Each structure stands twice: as structure tokens, then as C-alpha cells.
Amino acid sequence: MKVFVLINSLGAGGAERSMVEFAKFLFQHDGITVRFVCLERRKIGLEEEVASIGIPVTFYAGKNSYTSKIKFFNKLIDKENPDIVHSVLTQSNLIARGARIKNRKIKIIQSLVNTPYSLERKKDAKLPWYKFQMAKQLDVWSARFSKNIFYHSITKEVLEHYKPLFHIKDNYKIIHRGRYENSYSGSVKKSDEFLIVNSGRQEFAKGQIDILKALKHLRDNKGVSDINFMLLGRPGHYTEILEDFVKKNYLENQVSLPGFVDDVEKRLAAAHAFVFPSYYEGLGGALIEAFSAGLPCACSNIPVLKEVVGDEKRALFSAPGDFEVLAENILKLYEDKELREELGRYSYQRFQESFRMEKINKEMLDMYKSLLKH
Structure with missing residues (x-):
């Protein structure tokens, strides 16, 4: 052949x-x-x-x-x-x-x-x-x-x-x-400070600006400013917008934009949760990578991501662009270790069964x- x-x-x-x-x-x-x-x-x-x-x-x-x-x-x-x-x-x-x-x-x-x-x-x-x-x-x-x-x-x-x-x-x-199973899962120490991660090119479709808006909302309205966010993925059409929002809203101490990296698996394993507020997706391969690392996930409620998750109770969903509900979901993961562990176990199980x-x-x-x- x-x-x-x-x-x-x-x-x-x-x-x-x-x-x-x-x-x-x-x-x-x-x-x-x-x-x-x-x-x-x-x-x-x-x-x-x-x-x-x-x-x-x-x-x-x-x-x-x-x-x-x-x-x-x-x-x-x-x-x-x-x-x-x-x-x-x-x-x-x-x-x-x-x-x-x-x-x-x-x-x-x-x-x-x-x-x-x-x-x-x-x-x-x-x-x-x-x-x-x-x-x-x-x-x-x-x-x-x-x-x-x-x-x-x-x-x-x-x-x-x-x-x-x-x-x-x-x-x-x-x-x-x-995706292959995350080889670092369980062997890499979690970040000392609460860390959420998103992985994907820096484009409109990925909704990464809404993560930044959610962090600002939590800081300004809830007094929560010790949630760190790392965006993994190559620069794109929305890079300048993301960087500008970080600077104008003084989020430099919370946000890291390393761009394309070759150790995504290791960084996922060190995170506490995965946040994926895409406006549209074909599948959401990054979400599956998060599943392989056993991460609890907060994502947009578009049909394709519901299809990937497989059970609407096993991830925290919000409408695309609704950064306030996204912020509430991030806060739930931040405050509730038991919830993180429950959703993380399901993520890994879902990966094993389907992906x-x-x-x-x-x-x-x-x-x-x-x-x-x-």
C-alpha cells in the first residue's frame, strides 16, 4: 500500500x-x-x-x-x-x-x-x-x-x-x-500556585481572550488574584490582542504566554486544571491531551466539546464568550479540590475508553x- x-x-x-x-x-x-x-x-x-x-x-x-x-x-x-x-x-x-x-x-x-x-x-x-x-x-x-x-x-x-x-x-x-497517554502524569509535582492551562494557537476561535477577561473579573469582583494562567501554543492573529489585554489590565503576574513549546505534556501534568473556551472546534485535540493528563476541565458548551466530554456533568461548561460564567467555573475548580479530583478521574477514564x-x-x-x- x-x-x-x-x-x-x-x-x-x-x-x-x-x-x-x-x-x-x-x-x-x-x-x-x-x-x-x-x-x-x-x-x-x-x-x-x-x-x-x-x-x-x-x-x-x-x-x-x-x-x-x-x-x-x-x-x-x-x-x-x-x-x-x-x-x-x-x-x-x-x-x-x-x-x-x-x-x-x-x-x-x-x-x-x-x-x-x-x-x-x-x-x-x-x-x-x-x-x-x-x-x-x-x-x-x-x-x-x-x-x-x-x-x-x-x-x-x-x-x-x-x-x-x-x-x-x-x-x-x-x-x-x-493522543498518547501523558508520560508525566502523576510523576511531576503540581505547581505551587494554582495553575490553569490552555493549549492552542493564538486565534479568535480558541476564545483565549475570555480566560483573560475571567481572570480580571475574579480579581476585580472576587478579590482572587492568585490563579495563574499559562497559554501554550504558537502565536497567531490574536497574539497582539492577548498581549495588549494583559498589559492594559496589569495581569503580568498571573499570565504566561510562552508560545510554542516542545514540553506540553510536562506542563500539562504540572497544572491543576485545563480551560478551553473555544468558539468552535472540530474535535478539540488539546482537550484530549488534557484528558490524558487526568486534568479537570472547564470548556465552552459547543456541541463538539460536549461530544468529546461525553457527559455534561463531567466538565464545567459555559457559553462561548460568557467570561463571567467561565470565571465562576474557574473559581469552582480553584476552591474545590475534591471536585478537581472527581473530574480529573473522569477525564482520564474518558481518554482511556475513547481516545x-x-x-x-x-x-x-x-x-x-x-x-x-x-
């Missing part, structure tokens, strides 16, 4: 991490070869890790046009003749659909990893709405006119988001993303084998 993974980049996002881990799993199997095809390079990410393993990577280096990228990818297909093309993220999905016009025999799997056309995005002041609508229509119509595409959705919620847009019928499989990487990788490989039989 020869597999091409077509992906925007080997950056530091959840989709990239998941595909790298799956590719490592495939690479260990006799009779399976895997290659990454990347449309761009990122300074921060997983490129070095992939290279050290020996998985081949081909980078596109031409003009920034869909036509050029499709020609480039078609040449690779003609040369290597892969059995499966697995594309991930919207731009890569578009390129794979374009390649389908010429190469009709290849098996194409496209991962659906987010809910990008959620109306919550209207709240993003940095998003040009006309460009958003144009991108949506290109995605939708290219999917509707592409034949014999098989979709891998990472949650039921993501599938329901795309089903009416892409006219998906029975050509799909739902397989969650997985172990070994289980997910096997399901993904079985999906490949099933597709090749048809």
Missing part, C-alpha cells in the same frame, strides 16, 4: 500532529509506504520530527495558485502512482479534488477536521466576511462536483456541519483523533484497507 498524505504544512496544529502520528504508525508496517506532500513550509512545527524518522516529504515551491499546485500534485501522482491520497485541511482538499479531474482512478480520502462555516465566525473582527463567503462557496461546489471522494470526519458534529454542504451520503467514516492513539491508528488503517477493497 502506497499512501500520499497531502497537507497544507507540517505546522504545529492538531490536524498536523494527528497525521504525523498516524504516518509514524504506517511507517512501521511492512508493505506500507507513506509520503507527506506539503503545500508550504512552516518555521514552527513538525518537519524536523518527520525528517528524523525517515518519512519522505515533498514540498511545493512554485507559484501561489491552485492551478500550479494541482499540476505539481498530478506530476507526483503520475510518477509515484499512490494507492491512496489522504488530504487534510481545506486547501489540500481543494488540490486533491482538482487532481481528481485528471487522475480518476486513485482513492481519495479527505479529513474533515473543523466546523469552519459556523456562524460564530461572524464575531471575528479580523475576518473579511466577503472573502469568507467566497472561500466557502469554492469549497462547497468543488466538493459537490467531485466524484468518489471518501470522507473521514473526526466527530459527529463535524460530519453534520459538512453533510448538507457537500451532499455527503454514505461515503464517510467517523474516527476521532487520538487512545493505539486504538485510533488501528481504526484509520482499517478504513484504508476497506476503501481499497471497493
Whole structure:
């Protein structure tokens, strides 16, 4: 079996991490070869890790046009003749659909990893709405006119988001993303001061500004100023906004923004709770990482995170943008050690039952084998 993974980049996002881990799993199997095809390079990410393993990577280096990228990818297909093309993220999905016009025999799997056309995005002041609508229509119509595409959705919620847009019928499989167990959990000393953590790129979707607003609310209205917050994740469009809020509201003693780090597992293990107030998500891989560390969680009540948690009583939920309720939930975790321990035990149990990487990788490989039989 020869597999091409077509992906925007080997950056530091959840989709990239998941595909790298799956590719490592495939690479260990006799009779399976895997290659990454990347449309761009990122300074921060997983490129070095992939290279050290020996998985081949081909980078596109031409003009920034869909036509050029499709020609480039078609040449690779003609040369290597892969059995499966697995594309991930919207731009890569578009390129794979374009390649389908010429190469009709290849098996194409496209991962659906987010809910990008959620109306919550209207709240993003940095998003040009006309460009958003144009991108949506290109995605939708290219999917509707592409034949014999098989979709891998990472949650039921993501599938329901795309089903009416892409006219998906029975050509799909739902397989969650997985994570490995946190190797530091239980062996790393908890932070001396109460520490909450969020992990994710610094973008509007992650709602990290609401954590900062919640901390300010607790300080100004409850007199609680000894809750520390660490934000792990690469800088993005909202970095300047976050940094500006910290400075203007004198939160420097409580807030740490280390950016992208390579010891996330260890830092999670040292935290007391995980806070994840996203406006929209495909799955919330960071939440699963928190589960693997046995952390109690406070998160937004969007359907996909309820799906991941699995039981509405086993995490503390608040509406996206409602920083006052989020603040109350953080305060509950801060004040109630017994609650933290109860929710933390459930988090770890949920991880073991549903999100172990070994289980997910096997399901993904079985999906490949099933597709090749048809």
C-alpha cells in the first residue's frame, strides 16, 4: 500500500500532529509506504520530527495558485502512482479534488477536521466576511462536483456541519483523533500556585481572550488574584490582542504566554486544571491531551466539546464568550479540590475508553484497507 498524505504544512496544529502520528504508525508496517506532500513550509512545527524518522516529504515551491499546485500534485501522482491520497485541511482538499479531474482512478480520502462555516465566525473582527463567503462557496461546489471522494470526519458534529454542504451520503467514516497517554502524569509535582492551562494557537476561535477577561473579573469582583494562567501554543492573529489585554489590565503576574513549546505534556501534568473556551472546534485535540493528563476541565458548551466530554456533568461548561460564567467555573475548580479530583478521574477514564492513539491508528488503517477493497 502506497499512501500520499497531502497537507497544507507540517505546522504545529492538531490536524498536523494527528497525521504525523498516524504516518509514524504506517511507517512501521511492512508493505506500507507513506509520503507527506506539503503545500508550504512552516518555521514552527513538525518537519524536523518527520525528517528524523525517515518519512519522505515533498514540498511545493512554485507559484501561489491552485492551478500550479494541482499540476505539481498530478506530476507526483503520475510518477509515484499512490494507492491512496489522504488530504487534510481545506486547501489540500481543494488540490486533491482538482487532481481528481485528471487522475480518476486513485482513492481519495479527505479529513474533515473543523466546523469552519459556523456562524460564530461572524464575531471575528479580523475576518473579511466577503472573502469568507467566497472561500466557502469554492469549497462547497468543488466538493459537490467531485466524484468518489471518501470522507473521514473526526466527530459527529463535524460530519453534520459538512453533510448538507457537500451532499455527503454514505461515503464517510467517523474516527476521532487520538493522543498518547501523558508520560508525566502523576510523576511531576503540581505547581505551587494554582495553575490553569490552555493549549492552542493564538486565534479568535480558541476564545483565549475570555480566560483573560475571567481572570480580571475574579480579581476585580472576587478579590482572587492568585490563579495563574499559562497559554501554550504558537502565536497567531490574536497574539497582539492577548498581549495588549494583559498589559492594559496589569495581569503580568498571573499570565504566561510562552508560545510554542516542545514540553506540553510536562506542563500539562504540572497544572491543576485545563480551560478551553473555544468558539468552535472540530474535535478539540488539546482537550484530549488534557484528558490524558487526568486534568479537570472547564470548556465552552459547543456541541463538539460536549461530544468529546461525553457527559455534561463531567466538565464545567459555559457559553462561548460568557467570561463571567467561565470565571465562576474557574473559581469552582480553584476552591474545590475534591471536585478537581472527581473530574480529573473522569477525564482520564474518558481518554482511556475513547481516545487512545493505539486504538485510533488501528481504526484509520482499517478504513484504508476497506476503501481499497471497493
